[in-house]
Structures are given as C-alpha cells and as structure tokens.
Amino acid sequence: MPEGDVLRRTADRFQLALTGHVVVRSDLRWPSAATVDLTGTTVLETRSYGKHLLTRFDDGRTLHTHLRMEGYWRIWRTGSREAAARSPQVRAVLATEEWTAVGHHLGMLDVVRTRDERTLLGHLGPDLLGETVDVDEALRRWSARGSTPAAEVLLDQTVVAGIGTIFAAESLFAERLWPWTPADAVPDPSRLLAVARRQLQRAVAEGRPPGHVHGRLRRPCHRCGTPIAVGQARKPPMERPIFYCPRCQAAPA
Template identity: 45%
Template structure:
C-alpha cells in the first residue's frame, strides 16, 4: 500500500490538473456507479485524508477512491494514448477540456454527498499530513492499547492516518525500538511519533522517500530494503521478517470490478510513484517468515543491535 506522502502527492497533482475545470465526460466502470454521470460539474478540489483521495465537485458530491496495493491515477492530455494498464483495469475516467484523469485498478470507488464524507474517512486517526495534525491525540490513541506491538499500531489508520511500511520501519529504527515492543513499553513514544510524522512531511515536500539524507540508490534508508546487508550505523546484519498483520478497517477493504474497453498505450503523466523499487531484498539467514493469519503481507526490517527488544519466534521446523 502506498505511503501517505505518495497519496498526498497524487492528490496535489490531481488538484493542480483538475481544480476549476468543468467535467465534459465521466465514466465509472464499477457496477455500483454504472449509471453515475458527473458531466457538467466543476471540480472544486482534490485532497487526501490519510491514504484516501477525495475529489469534490459542485452540487455537493465527492468521489472517494483508495489506491490500496495496485491502484493508481494517471493524467493525460486529451487525444494522447493511455498507458496505465489494460483497458479492463480502468475504473474511472474524468475528462476536462485540458486533462484526462484515469484511475486504474482502484479497489474502492464511491460517490457520496460531500456532507457525508465522514462515512468513509471519519474512522481515521489524526492525519500526519493534515492541517489538523494532533500529536497528543495520536499518542493517546496508541496508548489506548498499550499491549499492542508498536510496529502494528503505527500502521493502523484508525490510530493515526498516513503512515506505511517505510516510515514505520525507519521510525522504529531511529528510535532504537524493536517493532514488536508493546506500545506501553516504548520509552519516548511522543518522540517516535514526532519523528515519523516529520519524515512523512519531508517526503511530501521533497517528493522522495529518504530517511538518511542521501538519495543515492541503496542509501536512502537505514534498514528498510536492506535485509542481509550491514546496518549503516553498527555493521550488524539487518534482518527481515515477513509477517501477516491485520490493520485495515472494513471501509478500507474492497474488491475491484472488471470492465472492458479499447486498449490505449502511450505517453502519460503518472501521478503515483513506483512502489516496487522499495521492496525489501532477501537476505539468506537474515530472512524469517512468520504467518499469523489474515490481513496484509508486511515486511519488517530491523537491526537486532540498534533495536533491542522482543522478536517473534520463527515457526518450528
């Protein structure tokens, strides 16, 4: 799933392209919205709330989408060829006189009254990129379940919205905390949350997910994506653990429908960063897999020396 700063950048680019433009055509390729038509409505703004995208149009309607793991929005000039994937993966098309916005593989597509947006985002905790960010509330939300693992709690969008695997992994490293430490045992919980929020904001401002200060390939992160390699701080082998965790609320789950249309390829303005290049590498004996059932695949990288504390037992045999 993309990090909150990636979704924020997507919203900003969609907003710059569509705000103030009148929709000449809309095409919803999901069964529940097959007859919906936004033609003639003006786009008022596009904003992010956590990892949710809200596109508001006049007449009091909001198009709510969520990228999850595979979704993306692309921008094209009218008449150019589309290249975001096969046509059957298209879920939404919004056409103005100067831009065409195409949503591919979007698992969540809702059209609802703007006044009712809380139905889809009201469950979210403080937004790390929101104007209403509240550190004290985020910390209080975390401490509401002191026995929960800090690495899992940081991914729960109901606790605080916008953190993903990169930022929670790096924040735990910089705090010197094992990701499996119970929340109530984290020595400086406000400091950890403050650092995580600052990293996300820096990523949103600079457009790069860098935590070390170096944007050179292989040097962007302290432990994320570095399994099997020496820790940049102490030289200990960075370890990796594959684990299934359940952090999503029901409103963030969905199944993409299928639709068909003519295939288009060519030049594009892609408004989502490629997440694939951030995947953790395998690391031989540094690689452990634990399946606790349900939820999303999560890969946790950590330095056993710099991050002392509990670690799940690998499966027997």
C-alpha cells in the same frame, strides 16, 4: 501499499490539473458507481486523508478512492493515447478539456455527498500529513492499544492515518526501537509519531521515502553495518513485513 506521501503527491497533481475546471468526461467503472455521471460538474479540490483521496465537486458530491495494494492514478493530456484509458485495469476516468485523470487497479471507489465524507473516514485516526495533527487524540488512541507491538500500532489507521510498512519501519529505526516493543512501553510515543510525520513530509517534498531499512534485507545497516533483518507484524492474512536492524533496534534483554 501506497502510503500517505504517495496520496498527498497524487492530490497535489489533481489540484494542479483539475481544480477549477469542468468535467467533460466521467467514466466510473465500478459496480456501485457505474451509473454515476460527473460530467458538467466543476472540480473544487482534491485532498488526501491518510491513504484516501477525496475529489470534491461543485454539485456537493465527492469521489472517494483508495489505492489498496496496487492502485495508482496517472494524469495525461486529454486526447492522448494514454487518456483514452482502454486498459481493463482502469477503474475511473475524469477528464477536463486539458487533462485526464486515469485510475488503475483502484481498491475502493465511492461517490457520496461531500457532507457525508465522515461516513467513510470517521473511524480513522488523525492524518499525519494534515495541516495540524490532534496529538492528544493520537496519543489517546495509541494508549488504548495497550501492549500491542509498536509496529502494529503504527500500521493501524484508526490510531493515525497515513503510515504503512515503509514509514513504520523507518520511524522505528530512526528512534532505535525494536518493532515489537509493547506500545505501552514506548518511552515517548509523541516523539515517534512526530518522527513519522517529518519523514512523510520530507517524502512528499523529495518524492521518495527514507531508505535506511525498508526493503534492504541482508544489506548493511547505514549506522552499524549489521545486516538488515525482516520480521512480521500482525497475523495472517493481514501480516506485513517490518525491516529493522538487529543491533540498532535490539530486543530488550
């Protein structure tokens, strides 16, 4: 599933291509929004919040999308073959005179009044890629999870928003924490969350996440050479793989 860094880069591309321009084509291929027409509105801005994308228009409406597991947005020159968006996988098209944004395999799509965005996002924890992060609120939510494994708390968007399996694994590796350490036994949760925030910020700037453990099953650890292992966070059907180094992140004795 795309994580916070991907959504922030997507929002930045929307900002550059669409902000301040009039929509000349609006095609929302989604049952609850199929009759919604955004043509004639001006794009005010696009922002990400965790794994969510919010495109705001001057008529007081917001297009909210979530990529889920396979979704992505691409921006093409208006009039190009790709901008025609004829694929059956396309779920949304927004075009200005110059650029066309095409959303493929989107997992969620809503059009709401901008003032009602909270009805969609109000349950989420602080966005780790926000300009500021309410650390006290994040720690309050972390504390409420008790002995839940740390990897699962990192994945919980109601604690902090934006972390998925990549940044959960990589931040735990950076702090040498066994992924199934009970949340209330993590020595300094604020430090762990700060590490995840820095990793996300760096991934936005560099265009790629850290690559120390995630997806490196049986390959040598960059620190100690031990083969990377993989375990499971959460129970089916919500299980997620968590990669880790059995030596650098050894389970407590």
